[in-house]
Amino acid sequence: MSHLIAEDPRGRLVDRELSWLAFNERVLELAEDTTVPLLERCRFLAIFSSNLDDFYMIRVATLKRKLESGVSKANTAGYKPMQLMSEIAQKTQELLQRQSKAFHEVILPHLGTYGIELAAWGSLDDAEKVAVNKVFHTKIFPVLTPLAVDPSHPFPYISGLSLNLAVVVTKPDSEEDLFARVKVPSNLPRFVETGRPGVRRFVPLEEVIIANLHELFQGMEVKDHYTFRLTRNADLELEEEESEDLLASMEQELLRRKFGPPVRLEVDRDIQPELLRTLMDELNIKEEDISRYKEPLDLTGLHQLADIDMPALRFPPFRNQVTPDLRETDPDSTDSFFDAIRRREIILHHPYESFTSSVVRFLESAASDPHVLAIKQTLYRTSGDSPVVQALIEAAEAGKQVLAVIEIRARFDELANVRWARKLEDAGVHVVYGLIGYKTHAKLSLVVRQETNGIRRYSHIGTGNYNPKTARSYEDFGLLSADPVLGEDVNKLFNQLSGFAPQTAFTRLLVAPRTMRTGLLERIDREIANHQAGKTAFIRMKLNSILDEDFVEALYKASQAGVKIDLVVRGICAIRAGVPGISENIRVRSIVGRFLEHSRIFHFANDGNDELYIGSADLMHRNLDRRVESLVQITQGDHKRFLIGAIDSYLSDEFVRWEMLPDGKWLEVKESPEGERLKDFHTSAIDWYRVRG
Numbered sequence: 001m002s003h004l005i006a007e008d009p010r011g012r013l014v015d016r017e018l019s020w021l022a023f024n025e026r027v028l029e030l031a032e033d034t035t036v037p038l039l040e041r042c043r044f045l046a047i048f049s050s051n052l053d054d055f056y057m058i059r060v061a062t063l064k065r066k067l068e069s070g071v072s073k074a075n076t077a078g079y080k081p082m083q084l085m086s087e088i089a090q091k092t093q094e095l096l097q098r099q100s101k102a103f104h105e106v107i108l109p110h111l112g113t114y115g116i117e118l119a120a121w122g123s124l125d126d127a128e129k130v131a132v133n134k135v136f137h138t139k140i141f142p143v144l145t146p147l148a149v150d151p152s153h154p155f156p157y158i159s160g161l162s163l164n165l166a167v168v169v170t171k172p173d174s175e176e177d178l179f180a181r182v183k184v185p186s187n188l189p190r191f192v193e194t195g196r197p198g199v200r201r202f203v204p205l206e207e208v209i210i211a212n213l214h215e216l217f218q219g220m221e222v223k224d225h226y227t228f229r230l231t232r233n234a235d236l237e238l239e240e241e242e243s244e245d246l247l248a249s250m251e252q253e254l255l256r257r258k259f260g261p262p263v264r265l266e267v268d269r270d271i272q273p274e275l276l277r278t279l280m281d282e283l284n285i286k287e288e289d290i291s292r293y294k295e296p297l298d299l300t301g302l303h304q305l306a307d308i309d310m311p312a313l314r315f316p317p318f319r320n321q322v323t324p325d326l327r328e329t330d331p332d333s334t335d336s337f338f339d340a341i342r343r344r345e346i347i348l349h350h351p352y353e354s355f356t357s358s359v360v361r362f363l364e365s366a367a368s369d370p371h372v373l374a375i376k377q378t379l380y381r382t383s384g385d386s387p388v389v390q391a392l393i394e395a396a397e398a399g400k401q402v403l404a405v406i407e408i409r410a411r412f413d414e415l416a417n418v419r420w421a422r423k424l425e426d427a428g429v430h431v432v433y434g435l436i437g438y439k440t441h442a443k444l445s446l447v448v449r450q451e452t453n454g455i456r457r458y459s460h461i462g463t464g465n466y467n468p469k470t471a472r473s474y475e476d477f478g479l480l481s482a483d484p485v486l487g488e489d490v491n492k493l494f495n496q497l498s499g500f501a502p503q504t505a506f507t508r509l510l511v512a513p514r515t516m517r518t519g520l521l522e523r524i525d526r527e528i529a530n531h532q533a534g535k536t537a538f539i540r541m542k543l544n545s546i547l548d549e550d551f552v553e554a555l556y557k558a559s560q561a562g563v564k565i566d567l568v569v570r571g572i573c574a575i576r577a578g579v580p581g582i583s584e585n586i587r588v589r590s591i592v593g594r595f596l597e598h599s600r601i602f603h604f605a606n607d608g609n610d611e612l613y614i615g616s617a618d619l620m621h622r623n624l625d626r627r628v629e630s631l632v633q634i635t636q637g638d639h640k641r642f643l644i645g646a647i648d649s650y651l652s653d654e655f656v657r658w659e660m661l662p663d664g665k666w667l668e669v670k671e672s673p674e675g676e677r678l679k680d681f682h683t684s685a686i687d688w689y690r691v692r693g
Contacts (some may be wrong), residue, residue, distance in 0.1 A: 144185070376405075
């Protein structure tokens, strides 16, 4: 690590976990924003909650392991584990209080004016109670299993992310309190509609169960009840080097994940201290691991309300476009499609441009085209009914050579990917799992086609996953190409992933873990040298995250040399912008909104000969050193101008944005200096593509 970081780490680096919480705070601010459509504000509350679940399952779980191992050394940002845990607990509680206030005091009353209500059981009329009780007896009661706790029944296992009822009961002839747990089914709707005429009225599922506890504990007196929710460590610890069968090992590890140690307990803010103490003792939870807020718990279920079909309360629908280079192709002709790619490289921008008519069609055409000999494909995440996987299966069944590099360690998609791997193997696809010790995160497709003049390779390289569902809400770029140089590069990379080719050299690709770190650092150094020589020099990057200390220091060095640096960072950002003497030439912005900004763009001035890359990698240690990643150089002039225009838009002062302050905090900028409301970035992008189309 650079000696500069050691001088004053908190003044030079923003801690990873605290920066992530700052990102989730930006999501929460969208839920608090009165200009965002009401049901979309519900969705942002749900996303905020889901994000926080993931954060605790992985990041806080890792931090707790350090504490339990006795690690006391400060991290690169200057925080010792105990200090950081305290900061996280305090910040989380602050954010939860804001979420609760936004939901109960602002959004729920506002929903009521539109005839959407979330009601307590006690406020239902008799007809509603009859209707809901009918739902209880036919759909809910049959799947409930009350579990008693007594000398013959030990405290039951509480699964991660499950919503539970803690129930205190007594026998009629006894004063002894008995404890029982009822799990709220996660495979039923989070909220039960009451059927009241003229309104969309809902009651939380747990309240329906509470109102019928006497059905579950007949002959007992129900004295008290509270809801609670537990989060467990879900980080996998797969010993790849010791595994003889990675797929089988992953299946075993997924079974163990269910029994990870608890890391967080969510409870109602008014829970009785005695009952909370029982839960803490039984679950081995400490005070700092408890999140208290007003019920209902588990607001990830607000997606159900956000999905209500009331267009006036949601983002206006938009129709994505077929990219101009593919509009004139014959939909029934695979030759026509490949001809279009052969004429010129095609740049894609999702979700504004259709993923189905470009990437999915690319693979489906390859599967059905009689001239295609082979398909090679990486899969990190995909959808449950994936047309991408189906195309690979059809290609294999048609006798084509098909290679699928499946990343079965893709976090929270491990089980789905294991199932895809089995299904593809059954169809005759050659399935490999990449390189030992490295996740395969690169987004690559290669089609090998026999043509009149010989073999030709067609490539797709993207910044996002081969997932048609998320492609409708994730912002990503992609490139379709018949360039033989790029085809050779992609083929070499697939050979690395499926065989042994450690010394491969690439022309248009920067590849992690071999050439990406050094290649990008060399380009930063080149901008410094160019600036010092009086040449045009600047650095612009759009990323999900920047955390790697080498790059933080390299960008600080460039800033101190006078190079102007613009960063658009959606999530984690370790860099402090605008610190005198360190980063006064660095500007950091964040765009968070309707679409999840997922693309990565790297732009170096290169003395006026703009050098641009897109790809799958962020500037994090894991991406650069522990994953197979790829960045592709953009060489076509109009594509360069297109990407430069995109970055210009992200950096424009005409849009709502968040700006990083020198202390590492973020300021939301909604108004111009004249007090006028700024434009929404994603709405403006939709409008631009609509006019273009």
